[in-house]
Amino acid sequence: MAEVTETTAASSSEGQKPAVPETKRLWSDEVDDEEVQPSATEEKAVLELNVDALAIDENTKVNKFLDEPEDSRIQAVTTGDTPYTSASTFEDLNLSPELLKGLYVEMKFQKPSKIQAISLPMIMTPPYKDLIAQAHNGSGKTTCFVLGMLSRVDPKQQSPQALCICPTRELSIQNMEVLQKMGKYTGISSECAVPIESRNNDRSRYRPPISAQVVIGTPGTIKRLMSQKKLGVNDMKVLVFDEADHMLAKDGFQDDSLRIMKDIQRFNSHCQVLLFSATFDETVKNFVSKVVKDYNQLFVKKEDLSLESLKQYKVILPDELAKIRVVKDRILELGENIGQIIIFVNTKRSASMLHTSLVELGYEVTTIHGALNLEDRDKIVKEFKDGLTQVLISTDVLARGFDQQQVNLVINYDLPVKYENQSEPHYEVYLHRIGRAGRFGRKGAVFNFIMTDHDLMIMRKIESYFNSPVAEIPSWGSEEGFKVALKEAGLL
C-alpha cells in the first residue's frame, strides 16, 4: 500500500522525493518547528490580570516558559501524483494579501509551525484530497484548518462554502474567534452554529437561511440546520472535523458526523474532508480510513506524543481529604506565580464537591461542566480567558482543544478511565487533558492524584502506554517535594 516516511531533523531539506512509479509519493521534508510566539492574546490577558502573580514576567517569559522547539517526528503518507512542497513561509502558500495580513498583523505569526508547513500545502493544492492529520497538542492545528477554510472560500460567492464541526460549544466559539481574527481583512463572513439559549427553544425554524461563507458549530445544531434546509450544502468545498477521533468514535459523535458527511456528499461529491486531532487510537484510525477515500495522512507515534516541555508527576494520597489538602496547601498556597491552573475531575458531582470544599476554605475557584446553563458556561470561560480567575475546575468538557496560554499546571484530581471498562485508562483523554498546559512548547507541570491501588494501576498503564515515566512526589505531607517538582518543571 502506501509508503511511509518520517520527517526528521536529519532528513533532506527541500522538496519531496522522486515519484514512485504508478503508486504513492513520499513526503520527506525537514521543517523547523520554531513556534511563533503568540504574543497578541498574551499581552491582552496580562493587561487584564488582577492578580499580579498571575502575570507572566515579560522579561523572562521567553526563557522561562518557551522551551526549545521540539524535535517531533510526523509520519506522512500521500497518495496519487500530486507533489507537495513543505511551506517554510506563509508566502509559499499563495494566500491572498488580506489573509497574509491577518496572519502577520492579527495573529502575529512569523512562519508556519511544523504541522502547518506540512499540512497546508496538502490542504490547498488541487485536487484537494481529504486529509487525516495528527499533531501534538498545542502545535497549531487550529491554524491549519482555519487557514485552509479561509483560503478555499471564494469571497465573491455569498453562500456556505466551509463547515467545521467541533465536539463542544466552547471549542466552536474558540475556533470561531480564531477564524474571525485571522480572516479579519478578507471580508469573509462566518457564523457560529451552536445552541444559544438554554434548552428547548427551536427558533431555527423561523430564522433566515445561513448565508455566511464559513460555519463552525456543534453536531446537533448543524444537523438540525441542515435537515431544516437552513444550511445549504450545495457550494460546500471543505468539511472539517476538529477533534476528529472523538467526532468519529462510537461513544463520541459518530452517528451525527456520518450523517452530516453523507448529507453533504449526496449533493456535493467533491467536498474536501479534513480530520484533525492530537489522538487517533487504532479503532478510530481503522474506522476513519473507511470513511474517507483517497486521503493524505499525517501521524505521530504514541510514544512521541507526550510533550517534552511538560513535566508529569504523581502524588500518592491516603484519602479524599488529603486530595483537598494538597490542592490547597501544596499547590494553591505556593501557586501564586505559576500561572493559571485547571483541575480535571471525572464527574459533575466531583466538580461541585471540590468546588464547595475549596470555596469553604476561602479560595476563589470557578467550575465548569455541562449541567450549567449556557450563560454561566460562557461567563466562566470568559473570566478564565481574561485572566480574572486563576483556578478552574472542569470536567472533560474542556479536556480537548481549550487553548489558554497561561495555563501552566494541570491537576488530574481524578484519573481518566474508560466508561466501558473502569480498569482501562482513557489514554486519549489523559493526553488531551495534560495538553491544556504547555501550549506552544511552553513549560508546564501535571500532577496526577493517586488515592487507591486502582489509581496506581491506571497510572502505570498510562506511563507504559506513552513510554514516559511519571516521577513520584515523595511525600504529600511535605511542601518540599512540590517545590522541587515545580522548579524542575520551570514554574517556580
Next chain:
DNA sequence: AAAAAAT
C-alpha cells in the same frame, strides 16, 4: 458518564 441536543 463527559458531552451535544432533541424527544
